[in-house]
Each structure stands twice: as structure tokens, then as C-alpha cells.
Amino acid sequence: MSVVSSVLVPYTSYLRVYEPLAAFGEPERSHWTRYAQRAELPTAQDELRRSLADLVPTPPVPVPVHESDDAFVAVLDGVLCVCPWRTRMRSWLALGELGGLFPATVLDAVLPPVVRGQAAADHERWAERNPDARPWIRTTVWHVPVRWFVLFDDEEREYVAGEAGGGRPLLRYRTPMVQARRRLARALRTLRETVDEGPLTEGLVEVGRWLEEFHPRALVELDYGGLVHALSGDHLAADRSAADVAEGIAALRDGDSDAAGAAYGRLADRWRAVRDLQSSN
Numbered sequence: 001m002s003v004v005s006s007v008l009v010p011y012t013s014y015l016r017v018y019e020p021l022a023a024f025g026e027p028e029r030s031h032w033t034r035y036a037q038r039a040e041l042p043t044a045q046d047e048l049r050r051s052l053a054d055l056v057p058t059p060p061v062p063v064p065v066h067e068s069d070d071a072f073v074a075v076l077d078g079v080l081c082v083c084p085w086r087t088r089m090r091s092w093l094a095l096g097e098l099g100g101l102f103p104a105t106v107l108d109a110v111l112p113p114v115v116r117g118q119a120a121a122d123h124e125r126w127a128e129r130n131p132d133a134r135p136w137i138r139t140t141v142w143h144v145p146v147r148w149f150v151l152f153d154d155e156e157r158e159y160v161a162g163e164a165g166g167g168r169p170l171l172r173y174r175t176p177m178v179q180a181r182r183r184l185a186r187a188l189r190t191l192r193e194t195v196d197e198g199p200l201t202e203g204l205v206e207v208g209r210w211l212e213e214f215h216p217r218a219l220v221e222l223d224y225g226g227l228v229h230a231l232s233g234d235h236l237a238a239d240r241s242a243a244d245v246a247e248g249i250a251a252l253r254d255g256d257s258d259a260a261g262a263a264y265g266r267l268a269d270r271w272r273a274v275r276d277l278q279s280s281n
Helices: 003-007 028-036 044-053 087-095 104-110 113-129 177-194 199-211 225-229 233-238 241-253 257-280
Strands: 012-020 071-076 079-084 137-141 157-160 170-176 219-223
Touching (some): 012 071, 028 071, 028 079, 071 219, 087 113, 087 137, 170 225, 241 257
Antiparallel strands (some): 012 079, 071 079, 157 170
16 A cells, blocks of 8 residues: 555545466466465455554654555456565655655654655666566545546446445446457547546546557546545445546537536536545535
């Protein structure tokens, strides 16, 4: 779990890639083969609890000393796929983003400068030895980026309401990598033909480059994660953000600016309400 999502628990969403075992070389492939056969596998909540444990000591431990050997496991068309946590790498990446999220005084209180400095030096040495490393999991707090929704179709939406007995709500999308790449390429082409270059176009280019790093038969997952605890059941049940994004892009492709504006207006209103919750906290 990253430092950002640890500090702002639990309102974090995730974009994950699960790769087939064939994407891994040895000895990692054998490790994941054995790992997936365990009777019980850790959940996202387990990952969250472990990350919180590292913030308890004084001074806190923002980056684990050793890399995690855990992963999330899924099956796509009968093929076993894994999404390595790579907690240590993601923590380093998250540290680099903290300056834009907190005032200096708050950041120094949470993670003293000497702690951050040591972690940055460790990351620099590690990156020199691992220039091609990339995370299988991306996180963001208090929202889901529009560019993530582009990868999915409304029919891939899976919503499970929370239960009074303690069951946790779930809202996620899953799609094969080939579909995610196809949708992204088509959306990018539409945006470049109809609107000026902007944050969404730039974001799609960056996500596309990341997806190209993975096996073509991988599984892509968008998980609302801890955001489900910040939103009401009615809000979650009515959330069709992927459909709104797809409708907006289709309208742009057809030259219908009014329909595109209406779709993006619904999307903006929905996520503005979520951002308002962040301000109230």
C-alpha cells in the first residue's frame, strides 16, 4: 500500500493489472504458481492493515525494508493471473507525490524530513539497479480519474451493496487488456479530432504507455476501493461513470456537442459531490 493511501485511509481507488503467469520469468513464475494455490489469500483490507502498521512506530516507516511477495489473484477466461503488490516500489512512488497533497508543516509532522530524505536516497539507488520496474497498481485519493473510466464498458460494472451484517460494499470494473487498449486508442483518436489537447488527452497518453508495459492477455481492473465507505448506497447504485464517459466520447465522435456536454456534466456533478466530502473532512 502506498504512503498516500495510508495517510488518507480509506478513501482510495485503484487501477490494477493482473498478468498471466506466462508474463513472469523464473523463479517468480514458480513463486506465483505456488502462491495462488494457498487455501487463503490476502485481501485489499489485509494490504491496507499492513501499510498502517508501518506508520505506528516513531519515526514511521514510510517504505518497507523488503519488497512484498504478495499479490492479488484473478482468473480470466480460465487463465490464472496475478497482480503483484510491489508495496515497496509503490511507497517510494507515493512519497514523491506527497509534496503536492499536504502543507509543509503537516507533511513534516507526518513524515519528518530526515525520514523522507533517507527514503528518497534509497529509492534512487534502487532505481539505478531496476530501471525497467513499473507498478501493477495505481492509486488515487477521493476520486476516480476520468481517464480510468475510458478503459471500461458499463456492462463490466460490478456492484455489491453492503450488508447490515458487516459485508463490505464493492464497486469495480474488469476488462481484458485488449479491450482496454482498444477503447483508450479510440477515445484518444476522437479527442484529438474534436477538441484541443488538454489534461484528459495527456492523461490517456500516459495511461496508454503504462498499459503497453504489460502482457496483452492481462486483466485490467478499476476498484473504487475505500471510496465505497465515503459514499452512500444510493450514490454507489446510481454511479454509472463509465457509461457517462463512453456516452460523452461517442457524442463527440458524432459531432453532438450538446449530448457530450450533458454526459460530462453528469460526471462532473457526481464527482464534485465526492470532492466536497473531502473538504468537509
